[in-house]
Amino acid sequence: MVLADRCVMPEAMRALAAPRFGALSAPFMQPVIARPLPNPQLLYLNTGLAQDLGLDRSWGDSPAALPLLAGNAPWPGQTAFASAYAGHQFGAWVPRLGDGRVLTLAEWQAPDGGPVELQLKGAGPTPYARGSDGRATLRSSIRELLACEALHALGVPTTRALALVGSSLAVMRDEPEAAAVLSRxxxxxVRFGHFEFHARHGSPQQLAALADHVIEHHFPYLVQQPQRHAAWLAEVIELTAALFAHWQTLGFCHGVLNTDNLSVLGLTLDYGPYGFMERFRPHHVCNASDHEGRYAYTAQPTIGRWNCARLLEACLGLLDKQPEMAREQAAALLLYYDEIYRSEVMRRWRAKLGLREVRAGDAGLLNxxxxxxxxxxxxxxxxxxxxxxxxxxxxxxTLILLPPGQDAALGDWLNDWRARLASEGAVxxxxxxxxxRVNPRYVLRNHLAQAAIEDAQRGSSTKLxxxxxxxxxPFDEQKGAEHYAAPQREGTELEVGCSA
Known part of the structure; x- marks a missing residue:
């Protein structure tokens, strides 16, 4: 069977007559030809996700699937491209970034009617590579694969990993490392940084075209609204605030919350030096390169608000032709972030504590x-x-079961917590x-990810x-998996930086 005839392009995928973002063409994107990956080996294929996206059961077994996933062949009927964006990185404005080692290979419509973009990460340099080799290491690819699938299972909005392809190719980072291509x-x-780029370097018409594209394909119920851009920005702010609230209540730290790493769909995007916090420390920093702790755990909600402010600044011209009126609308929208975040984070904290009713003392009990x-x-x-x-x-x-110590203080808190549950009539x-159902037994701990990486570097995918x-x-008790729930010993935590 020829993959391009029936397997890659089933009828559900043919329903989309033309690419979506790719149809915007320059200056939003530039076509890219992937650099072939030598000796590709399929290390992982997410068969469940593939079927959800409309790829049939035989897709992964086809002889043409591996060349596509490695970047060694173009997707039939489509042209790969990389997009242009800018961003604030660690608070500093960087005017030109873009998809430096990522290309969008294909776009189609899934069986459920939703749009799909398939990207390859590590398939060589693009016009936005800024001198880099455009490759990804096996180490960083496995970390992203694990993170997005772990967060998806926890119910957190995220990009997904479709496949991982390894290679004999070595790339130089701090030392030579095996290369890989991740399909996500x-x-x-589309990121906040896309709007920042076109606000600074493009025309008002260009910025509006990008916003209208996003609204048409991802917020279609807003198309006919007279103030569609303001309504859309409110939705983006709501999704972002809800995402950050979800992260906080799981102890998840992103590590690099630059504006170019925030999705306008409220998805967790671009996993680098992330980490699930183990020992609880409000000022925990998961990124060894973040020396000032800008993206510490306790700072994440404020950073989410700061990034939304940068998006609103970029989109002022979409809100009103009068600058003063536009700034007033932006200020009101930014207050909406505060409202959504406070409501959503307390809803999730209450659920984690088993509380159903909203009461004035909830924040004190939690703290x-x-x-x-x-x-x-x-x-x-x-x-x-x-x-x-x-x-x-x-x-x-209970004092043995719970690890905090300070028996008297813990005992007092337990009495108050149990009394609160009883007052709600809890069974x-x-x-x-x-x-x-909301407090996971298993999360992705750095030492587990590292063990899977080292196993893969030895040529095995068993641990992965x-x-x-x-x-x-993550919420089920799994027999024989007890060690996956165990934290790393204090003082042996792995440090993760930004190298990829």
Whole structure:
């Protein structure tokens, strides 16, 4: 069977007559020819995702699938491209960035009617590579694959990983490393930085065309609204605030929250030096390159707001022709971020504590618990997970189950928490089950990712496949997987920087 005839382009994918973002052409993007990857080997294929996207069961077994996923062949009927964007990186304006080692290989319509973009990361340099080799390492590719699939299983909006292709090619970073190409998908990959780029370097018509493209294809219910751009920006701000709230309540730290790494669809995008916080520290910094702690855990919500402010600045001309009126609208929209974030983060914190009703003392109860975690150097994920088992058991056993220490303070908090649950008429077994549905047993810990990477560097994907299987069911107790829930010993945490 010839892949281009039937397997790659089934009828569900033919329904989209032309590419979407690619149809915008220059100056939004430039065509790219991928650089062939020598000796490609398919290390991972997300078969479930492939079927969801409209690729049939035989797709991954076809002899033409690997060349496509490696960047060694073009997608039939489409031209690969890289897009232009700018951004604020660690607070500093960088006028020209763009897809330096990423190209969009294909766009189509999934069986559910939703748009799909397929990108290759590491398939060689693009016009925006700024002197880099355009390659990705096996190490960084595995980290991104694991992160996006782990967050997806946790219910966090994210890009997805379709496939990982390894190679005998070595690329130089701090030392020679194996190269790889990661295939990732999303409805679109438009970033805040796209709007910053066209606001600074383009025309008002160009900026409006980009916004209208995003609205038409991803927010179509806003097309007929008279103030569609303001309504769209409100949606982006809401999605962003909700995303940051979700991260905070899972202890997830992105690491590089530049404006060029924020999606206008509220997706977690571009995984570099990320990390799930283990020992609870409000000022935890997961990026070893972030020496000033700009993107520390406790700073993330404020950074989300700051980045939304930069997007609004770029889009002032879309809000009103009068600068003063546009600034007033932008200021009101930025306040909306605060409103959504406060509401969403407290909704999620309440669920993690097993609380259903909204009461005035909720923030105080939460902060007392987090203070106990900090003082006791508790593992964030396990402390919340174990709390579900502390609803009924004897106080002495509870102090053993929960790691924070300071028995008197913990005992007082437990009494107040249990009293609060009782005042809501909580059925302990039902409330504990509800807590376990939102407090994961398993998250992607850096030492687990590193073990999978080292295994893959030795030529095996066994640990990668096993880890992905565990992370796909983060809320379930899995027999034989106990060590996947265990934190790294204090003082042995891995540091992750920005090299890729």
């Amino acid at each position: 998908t999303a409805p679109c990959f 007392r618990w987090l203070t106990l975690l900090q003082r006791g150097k508790a593992d964030f994920t396990l402390a919340f997970r174990n709390l579900a088992g502390a609803i009924q058991i004897d106080p002495a056993e 302990p077994t039902e409330r504990a089950a509800a807590m376990r 496949q096993r880890l992905l299987a565990v992370l796909a069911r």
